[in-house]
Amino acid sequence: MKIASRVMQVQPSATLALSAQAKKMIAAGIDVINLGVGEPDFNTPSRIKEAAIEAIKAGKSDFYTPATGITALKQAVCDRLQSDFGVAYVPEQVAVTVGGKFSLYVLAQTLLDEQDEVLIPLPYWVSYGEQVKLAGGKPVFVMPANKAKVTVTELEKARTAKTRAVIINSPQNPSGLIYTRDELLQIGEWAVKNDVVLIADDMYGKLVYNDHQFVSLIELGQAIRDQTILVSGLSKAYAMTGWRVGYTVAPREVIQKMNVVISHATSNLAAVSQYAALEALTGDQSVVEKMRVQFEKRLNIVYPQLTALPGVKLPDKPEGAFYLFPNVAETVKLTGFSTTEDFAAALLEEAHVAVVAGAAFGMPEHIRLSYATDLDSLNKALKRIKLFIEKHM
Numbered sequence: 001m002k003i004a005s006r007v008m009q010v011q012p013s014a015t016l017a018l019s020a021q022a023k024k025m026i027a028a029g030i031d032v033i034n035l036g037v038g039e040p041d042f043n044t045p046s047r048i049k050e051a052a053i054e055a056i057k058a059g060k061s062d063f064y065t066p067a068t069g070i071t072a073l074k075q076a077v078c079d080r081l082q083s084d085f086g087v088a089y090v091p092e093q094v095a096v097t098v099g100g101k102f103s104l105y106v107l108a109q110t111l112l113d114e115q116d117e118v119l120i121p122l123p124y125w126v127s128y129g130e131q132v133k134l135a136g137g138k139p140v141f142v143m144p145a146n147k148a149k150v151t152v153t154e155l156e157k158a159r160t161a162k163t164r165a166v167i168i169n170s171p172q173n174p175s176g177l178i179y180t181r182d183e184l185l186q187i188g189e190w191a192v193k194n195d196v197v198l199i200a201d202d203m204y205g206k207l208v209y210n211d212h213q214f215v216s217l218i219e220l221g222q223a224i225r226d227q228t229i230l231v232s233g234l235s236k237a238y239a240m241t242g243w244r245v246g247y248t249v250a251p252r253e254v255i256q257k258m259n260v261v262i263s264h265a266t267s268n269l270a271a272v273s274q275y276a277a278l279e280a281l282t283g284d285q286s287v288v289e290k291m292r293v294q295f296e297k298r299l300n301i302v303y304p305q306l307t308a309l310p311g312v313k314l315p316d317k318p319e320g321a322f323y324l325f326p327n328v329a330e331t332v333k334l335t336g337f338s339t340t341e342d343f344a345a346a347l348l349e350e351a352h353v354a355v356v357a358g359a360a361f362g363m364p365e366h367i368r369l370s371y372a373t374d375l376d377s378l379n380k381a382l383k384r385i386k387l388f389i390e391k392h393m
Helices: 014-027 046-057 071-085 099-111 127-134 152-158 181-194 222-226 252-265 271-282 286-307 329-334 340-351 375-392
Strands: 094-098 117-121 138-142 163-169 197-201 228-233 245-249 367-370
Touching: 014 340, 046 271, 071 094, 071 245, 071 271, 094 099, 094 252, 099 127, 099 197, 099 228, 099 245, 099 252, 117 127, 117 152, 127 138, 138 152, 152 181, 163 181, 181 197, 181 222, 222 228, 245 252, 245 271, 286 375, 329 340, 329 375, 340 367, 340 375
Parallel strands: 117 138, 117 163, 163 197, 197 228
Antiparallel strands: 094 245, 228 245
16 A cells, blocks of 8 residues: 655654553563653642543533633633743634644644745754654754754754744753753844744743753744744643643734644544643642752752763753753763664663663764653663673673
8 A cells, every 4th residue: 555755754753662662561571761751750730630520520521622722721821921931922822732742743734835944953852853744844954063052053054045944942852951041032033034933842941950041932022922933731841741732822823724724633632631731720830840849859860870871971961851861972882882773772672771862863872861750760770771881891
């Protein structure tokens, strides 16, 4: 049976494939520590689950909702943005979607014509480029000069007449680095000058550590805000990965056309998830801080252990999200493996620790480790990695 060419050129999600493999080994009784998955190990806060149960009991979740979400939830998104960043939006500028990933997918379908180019700084989240391809566009990967955060200089070199948008992810998955206000201001002004759409992936914006500050493109003045489409969600900060709640905030005309795509794709996000999200955004926010503190504690304990391993290089300590993205090229060489993929595969097979090889993020000399798991497991995993390296040296 013939498969569409646009699908044939798309690669499967490396992070989901790795997680599936780790879970298969666990199901077989193997003691695998999975540092490859990008989800909090915390349960969804009780008050959010209780709100969902109440919505079910009241019959609120029994029927279709508008494609872009119930008005109360879209207003809650606007209120949260007003509270967090001092910016004003209205519900007509919000689309609630089946996770932040689907927000990005629908955006690509809405914005891109055939061969339109989207600038994607490295390292990048695994789905950015594939979603652009599925929309008929062309991902243009931009390597920062300092291999950390992209600047206007690199973006301008990559820009062509077909450049439609640039994706800025901060805090960044997989590096955990944060763009400063000045760095974002320069990128924002460049985008306005050149009529390039700014897609701000702020999914990890509430997970920032050690006195670093998160800044969103939407708070950098009206001109930049008008050029920016915000994508975020509740999966990470509220420990709601299974509920699949994301949202897009954009000019009305963009949301109107996203509504058309969504209405034909999913009809709407599950109603019960919407009522859970409504409670998450409008209720007590202290649960977010409690989880953030735990992530910060883990980072500060794990980082020095990781950087002490033979050959591992990670000069820039992550500032947000919950990932470490060290360069392990020297480690791979010391242990006699040909590639980082081979190193990661052997680490899983022999030491039963799952990490993601950096090629999935555009940087094959790196690996990504998540510290979104308990400290006992993290300490055990690092001991296993250390013994694995020493065994192969």
